[in-house]
Amino acid sequence: MHKRVIPALLLPLLMAAQETGRQKIQTTETQRMTFEPSAALRLENSIGQVRIEGWNRPDIEVKITKSTKSEYDEKTREEGSKELQKITTSLKRTGEEIVLATEFKKSSMPPPFKGGPPIDVLYEIKMPHEARLVVDQETGDVQLSQLNGEIRVTVRSGSINVAVPGDTQYSVDARSKFGTVTSNWAKPQHGLFFMGEELSYDAPKPVHKLYLRAKSGDIVILHAPRP
Numbered sequence: 547m548h549k550r551v552i553p554a555l556l557l558p559l560l561m562a563a564q565e566t567g568r569q570k571i572q573t574t575e576t577q578r579m580t581f582e583p584s585a586a587l588r589l590e591n592s593i594g595q596v597r598i599e600g601w602n603r604p605d606i607e608v609k610i611t612k613s614t615k616s617e618y619d620e621k622t623r624e625e626g627s628k629e630l631q632k633i634t635t636s637l638k639r640t641g642e643e644i645v646l647a648t649e650f651k652k653s654s655m656p657p658p659f660k661g662g663p664p665i666d667v668l669y670e671i672k673m674p675h676e677a678r679l680v681v682d683q684e685t686g687d688v689q690l691s692q693l694n695g696e697i698r699v700t701v702r703s704g705s706i707n708v709a710v711p712g713d714t715q716y717s718v719d720a721r722s723k724f725g726t727v728t729s730n731w732a733k734p735q736h737g738l739f740f741m742g743e744e745l746s747y748d749a750p751k752p753v754h755k756l757y758l759r760a761k762s763g764d765i766v767i768l769h770a771p772r773p
Contacts, residue, residue: 568617571626576609577637579644586678586696587671590647593633593684594667600675600692608646609670610635632664646671648684687763691770698757705763708756709770715749720758720765729767 581587581604589596612633618626633650650663663685673679675694683701690697691709699706705725710716720727721744729745745767758765 567619570614570617571623571630572611572613573630574609574611575635576607578605578607579637579639580604581606581644581674581677582642583674583676584642586643586680587673588643588645588680588682589669590645590682591650591684592646592648592667592669592681592686593650593663594669594686596669596671596681596683596686596688598669598671598673598679598681598688598690598693600677600694601672602675603672604674606644606674606677607672608637611668611670613666613668615665629665633667643680694754696754698755700759701761701763703762704760705765706758706760707766708758709768710756712769715751715753716747716756717749717754718745718747718756718758718767720745720756720767722760722763722765724762725760725764727765727767730769 583604587598587606612630614626614629616626616629633648635649636645636647638645638647646669648667667686673693675692677693678696679690679693679698681688681699681701683699683704685703686701687705687707688699688701689707690699692711694711694714697708699708706720718729720729721742723742725742727743727745729747743765745765756767758767
């Protein structure tokens with residue numbers, strides 16, 4: 547009687563086939579709200595990946611996708627759903643601002659031992675081109691495009707990438723404490739003892755201010771053509 551021999555290279559494939567029922571738990575929520583011309587969008591305590599794009603409509607659309615970092619099977623899906631509840635978001639109007647707030651329990655450990663957020667969060671936002679924007683980001687990357695209004699972004703750990711329409715006049719104040727600043731506007735300067743970089747630039751007729759701060763992460767600012 548011959549013994550059946552399974553090649554070692556096939557073992558991982560067979561093990562994966564046995565776990566086909568395991569997958570990440572994900573939820574997506576989309577909200578829309580009218581946006582007054584004098585209003586501003588403020589992101590408070592955002593965490594994860596933020597992508598904001600300007601459009602020609604007078605309202606705002608916020609799509610938030612939350613995903614677990616681990617995979618779960620049918621028996622443990624409830625455990626995964628509880629992981630998603632560790633981070634909550636709310637969108638509400640406060641005075642002249644529309645505030646998108648994120649709440650989660652912060653670690654009491656010092657920065658080197660904090661680790662990342664308990665789940666992955668993706669914010670996909672569309673807002674009027676000319677609207678003002680304020681982002682207070684805890685950790686993760688911020689990507690902006692096709693915005694013409696006042697912009698103020700602060701990120702504690704993560705990168706900032708801004709693509710500004712080429713015909714927009716900005717006064718730029720960008721600084722990274724532990725990272726680089728790259729732009730096709732002007733050449734950045736090194737910080738004290740060559741730690742970090744900063745860039746200051748005033749257009750001939752500046753109309754808006756672009757204020758960017760990254761404590762640990764790179765900043766990229768580019769003049770980009772309109773689509």
